[in-house]
Amino acid sequence: MLSTVKKQAMRYARSIGVPGTVTAHAIFQDGSERERQAYYQSSITKNLAGYRERVRLMEELNAQAADTGLDGLRLPEISKDAGYMLVRPEHFPLLDEAIAEARAAFNAYTPGTSKRERDSLEGVPREDRSDRSAINRLAMHPEVLRIVSNYMGALPLLYRINLLYSPNTEVIEQSSQFYHLDPEDVIMSKIFIFVEDVDADNGPTTLLPADRSTAVRRAITYRKGRVPDDVIARIGGAGNLVEATGPAGTMAFLDTCRCFHMGSRKASKPRYAIMVQYQSPYAASFPMEGPLGPLPVGIRAVPSQPTLREQYLFGIKRSRRVLANPRVSLGMARRRSMHREAAARARFPERRDRYESWRVAPGRLRSRSPGQSSRWGKKVRRTSEAPIRLGSIVCVYQDGSPVRKWACKSMSAP
Numbered sequence: 001m002l003s004t005v006k007k008q009a010m011r012y013a014r015s016i017g018v019p020g021t022v023t024a025h026a027i028f029q030d031g032s033e034r035e036r037q038a039y040y041q042s043s044i045t046k047n048l049a050g051y052r053e054r055v056r057l058m059e060e061l062n063a064q065a066a067d068t069g070l071d072g073l074r075l076p077e078i079s080k081d082a083g084y085m086l087v088r089p090e091h092f093p094l095l096d097e098a099i100a101e102a103r104a105a106f107n108a109y110t111p112g113t114s115k116r117e118r119d120s121l122e123g124v125p126r127e128d129r130s131d132r133s134a135i136n137r138l139a140m141h142p143e144v145l146r147i148v149s150n151y152m153g154a155l156p157l158l159y160r161i162n163l164l165y166s167p168n169t170e171v172i173e174q175s176s177q178f179y180h181l182d183p184e185d186v187i188m189s190k191i192f193i194f195v196e197d198v199d200a201d202n203g204p205t206t207l208l209p210a211d212r213s214t215a216v217r218r219a220i221t222y223r224k225g226r227v228p229d230d231v232i233a234r235i236g237g238a239g240n241l242v243e244a245t246g247p248a249g250t251m252a253f254l255d256t257c258r259c260f261h262m263g264s265r266k267a268s269k270p271r272y273a274i275m276v277q278y279q280s281p282y283a284a285s286f287p288m289e290g291p292l293g294p295l296p297v298g299i300r301a302v303p304s305q306p307t308l309r310e311q312y313l314f315g316i317k318r319s320r321r322v323l324a325n326p327r328v329s330l331g332m333a334r335r336r337s338m339h340r341e342a343a344a345r346a347r348f349p350e351r352r353d354r355y356e357s358w359r360v361a362p363g364r365l366r367s368r369s370p371g372q373s374s375r376w377g378k379k380v381r382r383t384s385e386a387p388i389r390l391g392s393i394v395c396v397y398q399d400g401s402p403v404r405k406w407a408c409k410s411m412s413a414p
């Protein structure tokens with residue numbers, strides 16, 4: 001009750017512009033379209049040198065494509081009005097390699113073992129999350145980066161890579177089975193790469209193009225949460241809805257921040273997809289200044305000798321300065337993280353989801369049973385294996401998600 005009153009008071013204070021009432025966290029959680037855009041623009045202004053470098057890197061990709069081509073691959077552009085684009089490239093060997101890698105992971109996966117509460121999607125573990133993996137190389141392919149950069153207006157961050165299994169067997173209230181906008185950014189691109197054919201019976205992602213979605217967003221003054229189907233159909237136009245379907249190998253570029261979307265609804269067949277998420281570093285999900293912190297894609301995804309483009313892609317560079325801890329080399333970080341992972345595997349060979357919460361003390365790892373409270377918070381939940389540490393700094397979990405405050409004493413980013 002008190003928290004509802006507080007939220008309403010904050011919202012009112014924000015709406016009349018009381019100084020200091022708009023925090024990045026509040027905008028990320030609950031911001032209006034205007035607040036999100038204002039944060040994004042201010043963040044670009046504060047990081048102007050880095051932004052210009054990202055624009056230059058995008059232009060460099062376009063110049064290379066026009067000049068020598070980018071590995072002989074040419075993809076269509078994503079329309080800004082539509083916010084999405086579906087393509088099945090004809091000849092793209094790396095895509096075939098990535099699909100084969102994903103199929104092996106899906107074959108090794110036991111459905112239900114990575115199930116999360118109130119989530120219709122299961123994240124399937126990947127053996128290799130390094131820059132050698134075909135899936136990672138696909139996500140870093142210059143033509144793919146060029147298309148996404150052109151849509152977003154600058155070279156983005158490679159934020160996350162997941163293998164997603166949709167069982168499509170039940171209705172889960174408040175899940176992504178219902179129309180919503182993702183809160184992470186004001187413009188972004190998720191690529192859903194179909195590992196097997198997707199048709200109307202595989203619970204396809206269904207979306208309303210960006211221009212129609214903006215009309216709905218303004219009509220209902222949307223901030224967050226799920227929107228009923230009939231509201232989307234009435235304001236956005238049922239005839240405008242698009243089902244992302246196609247044969248295996250289809251790449252569906254979807255801006256899930258600008259397009260209302262839902263998927264993995266109850267259907268007769270499951271869906272298997274690779275999901276690659278690109279974001280800008282300027283949205284309220286990131287601090288306006290200072291290091292971006294580790295990205296969920298994981299530190300092992302960073303090549304050992306990253307080029308300038310890769311330094312921006314992985315958020316090691318945010319401005320012209322290098323923001324990563326210069327004392328910790330990436331090679332050392334990678335070796336340490338592999339060592340940690342091997343140690344965790346040897347120590348906890350049972351199903352990883354039994355170890356729901358973790359506390360990290362210097363030099364040792366300790367598991368707690370599900371639901372048990374800890375001095376870091378009540379009923380903390382962790383589903384990943386073990387944190388990756390850079391020296392004494394705990395920076396990211398094995399599944400790539402950033403460490404929460406309760407998980408470590410010092411929260412300094414590398």
Ligand SMILES: O=C(O)CCC(=O)C(=O)O
Nearest residue numbers: 176204205256262263264
């Ligand atoms: O296709 C789906 O399962 C929905 C995915 C979704 O909502 C998202 O990735 O934001």
